Amino acid sequence: MTVRVSIDVDQCQGHGRCFSLAPELFAFDDLGNGVVRGDGTVDETHLDAARLAVANCPEHAVSLEEST
Amino acid sequence: MSDKVPVRDFATDWDHTDPRWVADPYPIWDDLRRRCPVAHTERYGGGWFPTTHDAVSRVAKDTEHFTSRTVVIGNGRPLEDAPPAPIGVAPPISSDPPFHQIARRLILPAFAPGPVNALEPMIRALCRRLLDALAGRGEIDAGSEFAQFIPPAVIIRMLGFPERDEDLFREFVHVVLEGIDQPVEQRIEQFAPIEEYFAVQIEDHRAHPRDDLTTYLLTVEVGGQRLAPEHVFGTMILILVAGIDTTWSAIGASLWHLATNPGDLARLASEPELMATAVEEFLRFYAPVSMARLVKEDVDYLGCPMKRDDWILLGFPAANRDPAVFPDADRFVIDRRENRHLAFGLGIHRCAGSNLARLELRVALEEFIARYPRFELADPAGVTWAPGQVRGPRHLPLRLASREG
Numbered sequence: 001m002t003v004r005v006s007i008d009v010d011q012c013q014g015h016g017r018c019f020s021l022a023p024e025l026f027a028f029d030d031l032g033n034g035v036v037r038g039d040g041t042v043d044e045t046h047l048d049a050a051r052l053a054v055a056n057c058p059e060h061a062v063s064l065e066e067s068t
Numbered sequence: 069m070s071d072k073v074p075v076r077d078f079a080t081d082w083d084h085t086d087p088r089w090v091a092d093p094y095p096i097w098d099d100l101r102r103r104c105p106v107a108h109t110e111r112y113g114g115g116w117f118p119t120t121h122d123a124v125s126r127v128a129k130d131t132e133h134f135t136s137r138t139v140v141i142g143n144g145r146p147l148e149d150a151p152p153a154p155i156g157v158a159p160p161i162s163s164d165p166p167f168h169q170i171a172r173r174l175i176l177p178a179f180a181p182g183p184v185n186a187l188e189p190m191i192r193a194l195c196r197r198l199l200d201a202l203a204g205r206g207e208i209d210a211g212s213e214f215a216q217f218i219p220p221a222v223i224i225r226m227l228g229f230p231e232r233d234e235d236l237f238r239e240f241v242h243v244v245l246e247g248i249d250q251p252v253e254q255r256i257e258q259f260a261p262i263e264e265y266f267a268v269q270i271e272d273h274r275a276h277p278r279d280d281l282t283t284y285l286l287t288v289e290v291g292g293q294r295l296a297p298e299h300v301f302g303t304m305i306l307i308l309v310a311g312i313d314t315t316w317s318a319i320g321a322s323l324w325h326l327a328t329n330p331g332d333l334a335r336l337a338s339e340p341e342l343m344a345t346a347v348e349e350f351l352r353f354y355a356p357v358s359m360a361r362l363v364k365e366d367v368d369y370l371g372c373p374m375k376r377d378d379w380i381l382l383g384f385p386a387a388n389r390d391p392a393v394f395p396d397a398d399r400f401v402i403d404r405r406e407n408r409h410l411a412f413g414l415g416i417h418r419c420a421g422s423n424l425a426r427l428e429l430r431v432a433l434e435e436f437i438a439r440y441p442r443f444e445l446a447d448p449a450g451v452t453w454a455p456g457q458v459r460g461p462r463h464l465p466l467r468l469a470s471r472e473g
């Protein structure tokens with residue numbers, strides 16, 4: 001099973017909660033909007049951080065997807 | 069404010085400058101959230117006050133039905149096409165789409181995490197200097213002798229204005245934010261010194277360009293053109309107004325909490341790693357800022373018959389206490405991990421300065437607690453809360469116990 005994070009760029013307003021809580025998974029661009037690092041694959045050790053990013057984004061812009 | 073009729077029922081007659089609201093708004097909001105949840109008033113020419121996280125979010129994100137033409141409630145309303153439309157008086161906060169995006173994108177790079185994080189050593193040194201100046205005192209006013217000095221000092225440096233003008237700056241903010249009940253003519257008069265001061269600074273920057281935000285606003289081009297002078301002026305006013313009272317209030321309210329909750333102070337002093345969640349919880353619990361919108365056209369919305377030019381008070385602080393979103397909403401939980409608070413608003417007007425505000429708040433608290441791991445209110449009756457749409461303690465008399473003591 002793989003878990004991936006993604007950011008809905010139309011919803012993101014640059015609150016910066018994702019890259020503060022999970023810097024291994026997210027970075028930011030010149031405007032301060034969140035961007036996913038790499039292809040967004042989340043390994044076991046970062047699952048908790050990924051969930052926190054989802055739960056703290058005020059715009060509901062971060063999501064977690066599981067695929068097998 | 070003094071000759072106003074007292075509020076009878078906040079559900080049908082709310083007034084955010086009512087002394088009870090100013091002193092302690094939370095029980096009022098909780099009551100309204102249970103009863104209404106959108107309160108109404110005939111004051112200020114008519115307005116609505118949604119109190120749930122969901123309703124506040126909906127209005128904040130809806131630029132089709134609501135305009136940001138003005139975001140501070142007053143007795144009058146600016147005309148729809150009053151100059152400098154479509155720029156608005158203080159872009160981007162007073163701009164609507166599509167112009168808003170242009171004005172916002174211009175300033176975002178200056179407030180992105182990279183440049184903001186680079187300010188940390190300067191902010192830390194500033195806080196230490198302020199605390200050094202208070203050394204040896206057993207009692208201080210942490211509102212007017214500490215918290216108040218930090219944001220203007222930071223913004224003056226970002227704009228590239230003379231550092232000696234910090235006091236003048238704080239005066240300007242009072243004029244803009246705390247005079248909402250004064251007649252329009254008087255307010256315009258009060259703005260004159262601000263305009264003069266900014267004009268002098270702008271002239272100086274034109275003559276001597278340097279690496280600061282003022283020079284950037286004067287030279288940046290959109291579609292091959294420099295910004296209109298009223299755009300440059302408006303954005304500078306906005307950064308002045310939006311960045312000072314707000315952050316001062318957040319720092320002051322956080323210190324007030326710690327002074328009145330020794331358990332939380334002790335934990336933060338002994339477990340500094342709690343600072344990250346604590347800062348977000350301070351912002352949730354004591355969110356200082358409520359913003360307004362005007363209704364564009366008559367519409368039934370949130371079950372309310374809204375009329376064109378009615379106010380909507382966006383109670384981000386009330387949304388942050390909504391038990392539908394926050395378990396134990398009325399409890400300060402220093403290690404709250406899931407905290408989707410709206411202290412910085414949401415949607416296209418999300419506080420452009422949120423990275424800076426968080427940094428100032430964190431560093432101010434770190435430095436204060438490092439110096440004074442124990443403190444309490446020296447005079448509870450001496451604490452005064454600012455009225456209006458930015459709420460925080462202006463005077464905060466504290467009794468200090470130093471690290472040695």
Ligand code: HEM
Pocket residue numbers: 128136139160161162172223306307310311312314315318355356357358359360384411412413414416417418419420421422424425426
């Ligand atoms: C704790 C401190 C602060 C709080 C709670 C706060 C809160 C807010 C809120 C709620 C908004 C949304 C306004 C709306 O929806 O109409 C806003 C907008 C804004 N804030 Fe802040 N703010 C703070 C500090 C700052 C600082 C330090 C700056 C910059 C120096 C700043 C600059 C701005 C700007 C430029 C906007 C307008 C953004 C836009 O309209 O696109 N704020 N702020």
Ligand code: SF4
Pocket residue numbers: 007011012013014015016017018019032033034056057058059060061062
């Ligand atoms: S927390 Fe949400 S809004 Fe903020 S940068 Fe991340 S995705 Fe964007």
